[in-house]
Amino acid sequence: MSIQNIKELLRLHNLWVSGDPDGRKMDLKNITLLNFDFSGVNLSHMDLSGADFGGSNFRGATLFCANFSKTNLKDADMNGCSAISADFSKANLHDVDFTNANLSNAILDGSNLRNTNFIGCKLEGTILENKHICTFQFNKHTGYYYGGEEIYFDCQVYKLNDLVSNTVKLGEKMGYNKLEIQEYTKFVEYCFSLIKK
Numbered sequence: 626m627s628i629q630n631i632k633e634l635l636r637l638h639n640l641w642v643s644g645d646p647d648g649r650k651m652d653l654k655n656i657t658l659l660n661f662d663f664s665g666v667n668l669s670h671m672d673l674s675g676a677d678f679g680g681s682n683f684r685g686a687t688l689f690c691a692n693f694s695k696t697n698l699k700d701a702d703m704n705g706c707s708a709i710s711a712d713f714s715k716a717n718l719h720d721v722d723f724t725n726a727n728l729s730n731a732i733l734d735g736s737n738l739r740n741t742n743f744i745g746c747k748l749e750g751t752i753l754e755n756k757h758i759c760t761f762q763f764n765k766h767t768g769y770y771y772g773g774e775e776i777y778f779d780c781q782v783y784k785l786n787d788l789v790s791n792t793v794k795l796g797e798k799m800g801y802n803k804l805e806i807q808e809y810t811k812f813v814e815y816c817f818s819l820i821k822k
Contacts, residue, residue, distance in 0.1 A: 638651040642667050657677040658681060666683075669691060671691050674695055675696060677696070678698050681698070681701050681702070683703045690712075696713075697717045698713075698718055699717050705724070706723075709729050709730055710730045710731060711728070712731070713736050716733075724746065725744075727746070729749045730752075770812075785813070786817075788813055789813055792809060793810070
């Protein structure tokens with residue numbers, strides 16, 4: 626499919642999303658579009674499953690209820706996108722930048738989250754492996770818990786069993802004051818309690 630055809634497809638889909646009778650609901654499933662510029666485009670309700678969008682730019686795109694299941698998005702720029710209720714199940718999100726994106730109620734089951742950046746990202750109601758993602762933030766430090774026995778702080782992975790007995794030490798290392806250490810400890814202990822459920 627040529628770039629011109631893809632742009633026309635996106636134009637028709639945008640018309641469909643806006644309710645224009647000249648528009649048509651389109652899909653881009655199983656297509657390869659490396660380093661493509663989707664910035665600011667409305668892909669709401671579009672089926673993009675199984676596609677390869679490695680290195681593509683989705684900055685500021687609207688992805689409401691879009692289907693990215695089994696899609697390769699490695700190195701994609703999703704900064705500031707709105708992906709509310711989008712399906713990223715079994716997608717490759719390695720090195721994807723979701724800074725300041727909205728992933729509320731999105732599905733991340735089975736996705737590859739290696740080095741994925743969620744700083745400033747809205748994750749309310751987001752599901753990973755049938756569990757909600759828990760988040761914690763003080764100043765520039767962000768923590769994520771996806772279920773299981775690991776917790777993520779500032780791109781570092783820690784075993785909860787080890788961390789729960791060393792919260793003060795790590796908090797001091799991160800430069801937290803006493804109040805922040807208390808709040809951060811509560812978050813770690815809460816995540817640790819979920820393992821037992």
